[in-house]
Amino acid sequence: MTQNEVLQVFRNTGALLEGHFVLRSGLHSRQFFQCALALQQMPIVEKLGAALAAKLKPLGAVTVVAPAMGGLVIGQEVARQLGLRFIFVEKEEGKLVLRRGFKIAPGEKILIVEDVVTKGGRVQETLDIVRAHSGNVLGVGMVVDRSNGVVNLGVPMFSLIALQVEAFAPDKLPPDLAKSPAVKPGSK
Numbered sequence: 001m002t003q004n005e006v007l008q009v010f011r012n013t014g015a016l017l018e019g020h021f022v023l024r025s026g027l028h029s030r031q032f033f034q035c036a037l038a039l040q041q042m043p044i045v046e047k048l049g050a051a052l053a054a055k056l057k058p059l060g061a062v063t064v065v066a067p068a069m070g071g072l073v074i075g076q077e078v079a080r081q082l083g084l085r086f087i088f089v090e091k092e093e094g095k096l097v098l099r100r101g102f103k104i105a106p107g108e109k110i111l112i113v114e115d116v117v118t119k120g121g122r123v124q125e126t127l128d129i130v131r132a133h134s135g136n137v138l139g140v141g142m143v144v145d146r147s148n149g150v151v152n153l154g155v156p157m158f159s160l161i162a163l164q165v166e167a168f169a170p171d172k173l174p175p176d177l178a179k180s181p182a183v184k185p186g187s188k
Contacts, residue, residue: 049077075113104133
């Protein structure tokens with residue numbers, strides 16, 4: 001899939017929102033990718049998962065790890081497409097942790113899959129967890145990279161969409177955004 005085709009999927013499903021939004025990172029933006037709206041349709045999940053899996057397959061991983069909630073659907077689909085094991089990290093007392101009896105073997109070859117990355121905080125937390133369990137992170141895959149090329153996680157990164165999206169600190173809002181109420185539509 002081309003970037004334009006993926007972007008059209010977001011438009012067609014109403015998953016690309018326009019307005020004034022507060023992102024999980026605390027930054028404000030005029031655009032918001034509500035991946036859950038696109039990923040509620042299994043044919044779309046399969047199509048996006050296949051496109052991302054094709055980019056990640058050459059890395060030779062054996063396990064996909066996703067941060068909950070955003071990365072769950074696409075992470076599981078990428079793992080399914082590649083025939084790999086799938087596990088996830090989830091919040092416990094406000095911090096991501098590996099739970100539910102999931103184990104990571106020393107040296108296990110891992111991919112991390114997320115839906116949207118802006119500042120990379122949840123992906124970095126996931127990387128830290130995998131490394132704390134002696135796993136070997138081969139790369140990170142995401143549907144949308146809205147980091148404007150700023151995020152460097154120290155491993156190869158792959159996305160279906162990489163956009164230069166304006167994001168503003170709360171104290172540096174342009175006049176048009178400062179005049180409108182901010183909405184925090186979800187986890188991403």
